[in-house]
Amino acid sequence: MSIAAMTTDLSVLSFEQIQEKLSQRMYSAQKNYLAMYSTWWGGIVTDPTLMFVPIDDHLVHRGDGVFEAIKVVQGKAFLLQEHLERLQMSAAKIHIDLPMPIEEMKDIILKTTEVAGSENAMLRLYISRGPGGFTTNPYECVGSQMYLVVTTLNTLSEEKYLRGVKIGRSAIQPKDPWFATVKTCNYLPNVLMKKESVDRKLDFTIGIGSDGFITESSTENIVLVDKDNSLVRPYLRQILKGTTMIRTFELAQELVVRDLLTSVQERDLTEQDLVTAREVMMIGTTLDVLPVTEFEGQVIGRGQQGPVAKALLDLLRHDMKQGPKATPVKLNI
């Protein structure tokens, strides 16, 4: 078939026709999209059909940008400062100048969340290289942009926290240390890890480096309680420095005082450490502290939420609701 014949039904659309078509293109996920801010417009929209970015933004065609996912719980943006500092560090590492100072960014985040009008929400904040042409050359961009989307917060069932989750070994090569420690929008390995876990009917898969050491999951860190009752996380060498993991480890000091733990440490962890651990946990913004009770079919600990996972979850959730590290959001609801 000639190109001319194939394209006879296609017409050049007007702005109004596009608006009309967009309004017919609603899909179920959009009901969770509450508000979006974009520096490209310098304002906020609440209509999900308007939540898009320019296709020539290098974020779209090269993954050239950095991002953060931040949780708002009972009107407080948890670890906002820590997320913004990590964003700033990631942007600096790939030589993107932030489009505005952090304090201004905070004002926009709080205002957009207020417009979204939900006490509990997820914020996804992207800093892009910016619109330009379509090459890899970052110097063709007109300037970095900020896109912020506020969505409803999806939480796991309480049963998952009691029974724990099943994980497996990922077949995807972990990112090299440089990429693993920068939160860029190049998340293809993470996407493939998520896909393999869904395909294998597992809750998560975890990376194993060429040195045999455990790295992390698609978008969460993994930690354990060893047989000496120490809470251990991997070195921050080939993993993202998770804001939730860092905060949880600060809070865990209290469990040492309460004699529930003997110490809190950082060291290289192997698969053997996993299967001989008393408890294993996934930690991240969406999950908080989620017990892992099976690795590649082998039961971990008692096969249910352990005392440390429970205590850490309680401490973290308490911290989220009233801790000094949560930034209040003024809500108009």
Ligand SMILES: Cc1ncc(COP(=O)(O)O)c(C=O)c1O
């Ligand atoms: C690769 C990766 N590891 C770990 C985490 C957990 O980090 P945080 O606790 O800051 O959400 C994330 C989530 O952002 C991630 O993308």
